[in-house]
């Protein structure tokens with residue numbers, strides 16, 4: 001039997017396990033850790049890097065004696081199969097056939113809760129408790145499930161811990177016990193005092209989330225969508241299973257299954273079901289009025305929803321939740337609370353563009369899978385009043401904000417079609433829009449933090465700190481909702497059950513992007529420094545759009561800002577110069593064809609900040625993620641890099 005060894009050995013054990021888990025991208029969901037430790041955002045990688053998951057990911061082993069060690073692999077399950085499992089862990093294991101399940105130290109487990117896996121810290125082996133189904137041989141012997149334990153050996157205690165952690169990460173419950181010798185040997189006691197078993201094995205319980213549901217979203221179908229399509233997925237049990245191959249028990253794999261069909265045999269080996277759990281624990285709150293979601297997010301006790309807030313509705317409800325979170329005193333903790341999205345609104349641009357889920361089922365699956373995606377946030381500041389409103393999708397001025405305003409009148413009658421109707425009507429009484437637009441172009445940064453001209457790059461997080469502080473103030477009144485300009489020109493469709501989603505892996509890094517409002521920070525003007533080269537333009541514009549991501553629309557396959565990425569630290573400014581119906585029509589037609597950037601009167605610029613001031617006789621509406629606000633004087637739109645985490649994986653570029 002392995003001795004659990006010295007203190008230093010235990011430290012290295014823990015390190016090895018945590019490092020390994022980090023590389024597996026499995027550490028993000030440890031809710032207890034999130035409460036106390038800084039926020040960990042996914043490491044920034046190029047857009048191609050994010051899609052490693054579509055295939056196989058090989059993970060090296062940390063063991064210094066790794067020469068003889070095999071690589072652990074993570075396979076990606078087929079979305080169309082009933083395997084939810086995107087995690088598959090395999091390695092050398094052996095089954096102890098000589099020991100019955102009820103001997104040695106494991107007898108103690110019989111009296112405890114029958115967990116799926118039992119492990120005594122420091123040992124090379126762990127015990128899997130399976131519950132195979134047995135058919136009764138005669139009428140006296142009933143069919144049913146009975147417990148059968150398998151004692152399984154890993155090559156080393158470190159390996160055993162990796163295995164147990166892999167199961168724990170798949171929410172398979174683990175009964176973790178001290179080393180069997182711990183009670184006898186005094187010196188071991190002190191080791192376990194310092195390193196309790198829980199520090200090695202993180203037995204995870206299902207994530208706890210708050211669901212904020214807007215019953216008015218879309219055509220008022222969000223409750224139905226949630227109850228019929230999403231709740232069953234959250235409540236469905238998930239079981240980690242041991243697959244023992246036929247060729248001896250030297251290869252062992254842990255699959256995550258979505259349902260409990262095919263309980264017994266799983267070719268080419270035997271499948272032993274372990275224990276089952278609800279996938280996500282949720283508390284559902286339906287909003288009763290506009291602004292309710294914001295208030296909830298601003299006041300909810302995070303201990304009741306440490307794993308996130310799920311928004312069921314359109315982009316408007318997400319915007320409310322974002323602004324509620326960012327208005328809190330405890331901003332640092334607030335921005336660590338991930339936002340999950342179930343698309344049930346008229347247009348669901350954010351979740352479709354960033355996570356590649358445009359229907360409720362894939363969105364629910366991506367929430368269950370639980371990875372996180374860091375996303376830039378932008379802040380729109382009303383310079384004269386200091387009021388700030390945050391967004392994640394787009395802010396727009398001109399024709400589109402007018403449509404947003406008009407569409408409010410048609411909400412009940414036309415539902416998601418209201419934007420189309422409003423656009424049609426507005427088109428025939430098109431006013432002139434004049435703006436003064438100043439923008440600070442984004443520059444390509446070299447390794448030394450300077451741009452191509454040798455200028456130092458503004459650290460947006462400095463601006464960010466001040467913006468976040470100011471944001472504690474009440475937001476501006478909201479008037480209506482429209483998140484994607486594409487909805488204007490395309491009749492809406494509420495999505496059906498057909499869905500399309502691919503996922504990719506995001507790796508978590510130790511990089512902390514949180515802002516601590518308690519830190520003593522020098523007061524800074526949020527207006528970027530005067531030496532920065534602002535480009536000023538004044539004139540007639542049909543539309544001014546500032547996009548944070550490419551703004552895909554559920555209504556069409558086209559995107560508004562093709563070069564925009566949700567985490568590229570820049571905003572994409574789209575200017576449609578001039579006026580008149582002909583130009584406007586041409587723009588929207590080209591938008592549908594994906595060639596609007598080739599129009600001579602359309603300008604597309606990557607920017608860091610934009611200042612916009614409506615002219616004297618211009619209608620002063622401004623849309624932020626589908627919410628309408630009045631603009632008085634100048635507004636400044638700035639970027640806050642990666643200040644929000646969405647629950648789920650970014651979509652594959654192939655979508």
Ligand SMILES: Nc1ncnc2c1ncn2[C@@H]1O[C@H](COP(=O)(O)OP(=O)(O)OP(=O)(O)O)[C@@H](O)[C@H]1O
Pocket residue numbers: 214215216217218219287288289290291292293312313314315316317318320344345346347348349478480481482483625626627
């Ligand atoms: N119970 C409610 N009654 C009336 N309005 C509400 C209620 N709950 C939320 N709202 C408001 O409805 C607005 C629109 O909601 P949401 O974005 O969810 O749906 P949508 O407009 O259909 O979708 P999209 O914004 O994608 O077009 C939100 O900005 C919110 O302020």
